[in-house]
Amino acid sequence: MEIDPFIFRLSIFILSIFVGYYVVWSVTPSLHTPLMSVTNAISSVIIVGAIIAALANNDTDIFNSSSLYGYFAILLAAINIFGGFLVTQRMLAMYKKKKRKDK
Amino acid sequence: MSANLSASFYLVSGVLFILALRGLSSPETSRQGNIFGIIGMVIAVGVTFLSVGNFSTGFIYVLIFLAAGGSIGAFIAYRIPMTAMPELVAGFHSLVGLAAVFVAISAFINPGAFNLGEPGNIKLASLIEMSIGAAVGAITFSGSVIAFLKLQGIMSGAPITFKGQHFLNALIFISIITLTYFLCSTQNSNLFWILIGISFLVGFLIIIPIGGADMPVVISMLNSYSGWAAAGIGFTLENSALIITGALVGSSGAILSYIMCKGMNRSFFNVILGGFGATEQDTLNKTKEQKPVKSGNADDAAFLMKNASSVIIVPGYGMAVAQAQHALREMVDTLKKNDIKVSYAIHPVAGRMPGHMNVLLAEANVPYDEVFELEEINNDFANADVAFVIGANDVTNPVAKTDPQSPIYGMPVLDVEKCKSVLFVKRSLSPGYAGIDNDLFYKENTLMLFADAKKMTEDITKNL
Numbered sequence: 001m002e003i004d005p006f007i008f009r010l011s012i013f014i015l016s017i018f019v020g021y022y023v024v025w026s027v028t029p030s031l032h033t034p035l036m037s038v039t040n041a042i043s044s045v046i047i048v049g050a051i052i053a054a055l056a057n058n059d060t061d062i063f064n065s066s067s068l069y070g071y072f073a074i075l076l077a078a079i080n081i082f083g084g085f086l087v088t089q090r091m092l093a094m095y096k097k098k099k100r101k102d103k
Numbered sequence: 104m105s106a107n108l109s110a111s112f113y114l115v116s117g118v119l120f121i122l123a124l125r126g127l128s129s130p131e132t133s134r135q136g137n138i139f140g141i142i143g144m145v146i147a148v149g150v151t152f153l154s155v156g157n158f159s160t161g162f163i164y165v166l167i168f169l170a171a172g173g174s175i176g177a178f179i180a181y182r183i184p185m186t187a188m189p190e191l192v193a194g195f196h197s198l199v200g201l202a203a204v205f206v207a208i209s210a211f212i213n214p215g216a217f218n219l220g221e222p223g224n225i226k227l228a229s230l231i232e233m234s235i236g237a238a239v240g241a242i243t244f245s246g247s248v249i250a251f252l253k254l255q256g257i258m259s260g261a262p263i264t265f266k267g268q269h270f271l272n273a274l275i276f277i278s279i280i281t282l283t284y285f286l287c288s289t290q291n292s293n294l295f296w297i298l299i300g301i302s303f304l305v306g307f308l309i310i311i312p313i314g315g316a317d318m319p320v321v322i323s324m325l326n327s328y329s330g331w332a333a334a335g336i337g338f339t340l341e342n343s344a345l346i347i348t349g350a351l352v353g354s355s356g357a358i359l360s361y362i363m364c365k366g367m368n369r370s371f372f373n374v375i376l377g378g379f380g381a382t383e384q385d386t387l388n389k390t391k392e393q394k395p396v397k398s399g400n401a402d403d404a405a406f407l408m409k410n411a412s413s414v415i416i417v418p419g420y421g422m423a424v425a426q427a428q429h430a431l432r433e434m435v436d437t438l439k440k441n442d443i444k445v446s447y448a449i450h451p452v453a454g455r456m457p458g459h460m461n462v463l464l465a466e467a468n469v470p471y472d473e474v475f476e477l478e479e480i481n482n483d484f485a486n487a488d489v490a491f492v493i494g495a496n497d498v499t500n501p502v503a504k505t506d507p508q509s510p511i512y513g514m515p516v517l518d519v520e521k522c523k524s525v526l527f528v529k530r531s532l533s534p535g536y537a538g539i540d541n542d543l544f545y546k547e548n549t550l551m552l553f554a555d556a557k558k559m560t561e562d563i564t565k566n567l
Contacts, residue, residue: 005341006228012343013334016350019121024355027127029451029476030465032359032458033188034137035127036326039352040195042120042140043333046202048113048151049217049340053209054165055157056216066213067161071168073205076198078172079179081144084195086180087188088137094185094465095130097472 034091041084047077109154110343112146117347119143124351130471147344185466186423189322189455190254196325197247200306203240203332204299207233210339211295217340223290229339234283234295236335238302243328245306250321253310254455260315268312275305313374316497318455319363320374327356359457366451366477368503368514396532396544398551401562404526407550409567411488413444415480417517418460419453421494421529425556428467431493434564435469441567446483447474448517450498481518490522492543494556496529500541511539525549528559 027035053070063071119139126136152162183191210233214220219229252258279301286294313321334349364371408414416435422428435445447469453460464474484490492499499519503511519525520543527549543549552559 006338009338009341009343009346013338013346013350016117016121016347017354020124020351020354021358023121023124023351024358027124028129029362030449030458030461030471030474031127031130031133032362033192033456033462034133035124035355035458036192036322036359036456037188037195038123038127038137038140039326039330039355040192040199042123042144042348043199043329043352044202045116045120045144045147045344045348046199046206046333046336048147048342048345049206049210049336050202051148051151051165052155052216052340053206053213054168055155055161056213063164064213066209066216069205069209069212071164073202073209074165074168075172076202076205078169079176080172080195080198080202081176082173083176083180083191085137085141085144086177087183087191088140089134090180091185091188091462091465092130092133092137094462094468095133095471096465096468097130097470 031092031095034088037084037091038088041081041088044077044080044084047074047081050074050077106154109150112150113342113344114347116143116147116150116344119146120344120348120351124355143344184426185462186426188462189318189459190251192456193247193251193254193322193325196322196329197244197251199329200240200243200245200247200332203329203336204237204244206336207237207240207339208295208299211237211292219339222292225290227287230287230290231283232335232338234286234298236332236339237295237299238279238283239328239335240332241299241302242306242309243325243332245303246310246321246328247306247325249307249310250318250325253315254318260318262314263311268308272305272308275301275308279305315455316452317367317374319452319457319459320360320367320371322456323356323359323363325356327353327360330354330356363452363457366515368511396551397549398553401552401554401559402566403550404552404559405563405566407524407526408438408443408489408491408563409441411443411523413446413483413487414438414489414491415484415487415519415522416445416447417490417492417495417499417519418447418449418464419493419495419498420455420459421496421556423454423459423463423494425494425558427493427555427557427560428463428469430557430560430564432464432467432469434560434567437564437567445473446480448477448480448484449474450477450495450517451515453495453498477515477517484518485521488523490519490525491528492519492525493528493560496541497539499543500539502539502542505542509539519543520546520548523548526552528552528554528556530555 050073054067120143123136123140126132214225220226282298330352337345449460502509503514503516
């Protein structure tokens with residue numbers, strides 16, 4: 001009997017939870033705020049669904065209701081992607097080590 | 104682009120996202136990690152364009168929306184003050200949630216685009232996944248909006264509770280499950296809309312009873328929800344990048360919630376059920392008002408610190424409110440010039456989100472190797488001369504160790520009282536968010552500095 005592809009996706013899902021569990025425990029507590037902003041940015045990979053939804057129709061009917069939801073989702077996810085990664089970058093740039101010649 | 108090839112690329116982005124989180128294990132590797140994350144995102148978006156392969160007029164609109172959203176995001180990212188990070192993160196969570204809802208709606212209206220069947224005859228598994236994605240997304244959205252309003256101060260941070268609240272929530276949860284069941288058996292689109300509407304309501308209802316001090320838990324929890332929503336949509340779209348990311352973000356948020364709850368010695372359910380600190384506040388305030396308090400000015404504080412050989416600084420949310428981190432750094436610089444050893448002690452729940460204080464200190468150019476977590480530094484208080492508590496309160500309250508009656512009993516606290524002397528910068532004697540009086544105020548070796556944190560710190564620097 002053939003295995004349902006759903007089972008494979010479920011395996012990916014469960015294993016990723018474990019990967020996430022161990023990776024996140026190794027994150028240093030001082031970087032928990034950047035962790036939240038970067039997880040926020042990467043969860044906006046949901047934009048792939050939004051793009052598929054937006055481009056599902058042909059030229060004659062660009063803005064029908066389903067693709068319109070797609071376009072709005074692109075807008076929201078794009079705010080998150082750019083905002084999330086850039087603010088993370090900005091924060092991480094501030095974490096500096098002690099300068100040895102600090103007078 | 105063939106489906107197999109694009110699926111492989113999605114897997115690559117998923118792995119890059121894992122590396123992005125892995126990078127955060129130390130500040131040195133974190134910037135590289137963030138780059139990995141960005142590359143992963145670029146690959147995912149690029150592959151999606153290629154696999155859809157529709158470069159018609161619609162494509163131009165996609166780019167327009169992408170650019171518009173991107174500029175808004177970039178603008179916010181550069182303009183936001185670091186003290187407002189909790190609000191920003193809550194706001195961003197709401198966007199992920201809403202985007203998930205929109206994608207789910209779109210898939211419901213036009214399932215053909217996602218190979219899920221036809222309207223009115225969507226594959227059962229897809230429909231369930233879609234409903235979960237939409238419901239969790241909607242909860243994330245409305246919950247985050249409430250969290251955002253509370254953090255911004257637009258809405259009162261006080262917990263809002265009413266009779267029958269838990270009963271109502273239970274009822275709604277049952278109705279969501281029932282609705283999903285009927286939605287799957289009838290494929291009726293009205294049920295889908297009702298499901299989303301009710302889920303919005305749930306998010307609203309579960310966040311309003313949670314008080315301001317519990318915001319670190321709430322934000323982490325919503326972070327987790329946004330991940331599960333993304334994973335739900337990932338199953339619907341059969342996209343491994345989304346599934347991997349969703350699982351990563353979901354577990355990340357869950358772990359952070361756990362760490363925050365542990366930092367307050369409270370169970371997750373205790374936080375979620377809400378209403379913390381709203382009950383005992385009044386009685387406690389009345390009984391303790393008469394105790395004598397030693398208060399001093401910047402001059403006294405400067406004198407104490409000048410004669411110290413080591414100082415530990417305990418920052419809290421009050422420092423963020425007063426934007427005192429830069430003034431604090433200047434004070435520390437002056438202290439260091441006088442050969443005084445200075446370190447910073449950070450409680451896990453200091454501030455309004457995990458790691459909030461660390462970011463503010465980093466912004467003020469405080470090197471991260473001078474900043475210590477609770478377990479690392481707690482033994483040092485006994486050997487330190489001065490503890491400088493700026494804007495923190497409950498996290499220093501010794502009552503958590505001594506009084507089993509106290510609502511914060513058992514919460515890990517910084518052993519500030521073991522220092523030779525304690526300087527407490529605070530605007531008034533009011534209790535903290537937990538609504539409990541702090542015994543530390545009345546101790547023999549405590550000097551209260553009643554002033555705005557920023558102004559006081561600046562004054563001390565002048566007097567050093």
